[in-house]
Amino acid sequence: MTEVKVKKGESIDKALRRLKRKLDRExxxxxxxxxKAFEKPCNRRRRKAKEARLKLYSSLY
Structure with a gap:
């Protein structure tokens, strides 16, 4: 489980921002x-192929 310790003198908003960033990276x-919901295998393959295409196109530019 991901956790972020609030540093001394740090605001809660800043700690939440760090937590969100950490969760996003992971x-x-x-x-x-x-x-959250079941994903059929054919839909999973389709989604992963689409993500791979987007990743490839974004790396080209």
């Missing part, structure tokens, strides 16, 4: 959203 929230 992909925890995204994975939780994907696992």
């Amino acid at each position: 992909g925890t929230l995204r994975e939780a959203r994907l696992r």
Whole structure:
């Protein structure tokens, strides 16, 4: 489980921002959203292929 310790003198907003950034990097929230409902294998393959295409195109430019 991901955790962020609030440093002395640090605001809660700043700690929340650090937590959100950390979760985003790890992909925890995204994975939780994907696992919320069952995804058929054919739809999973289609989604992964689309993500791979987008990743390839974004790396070209």
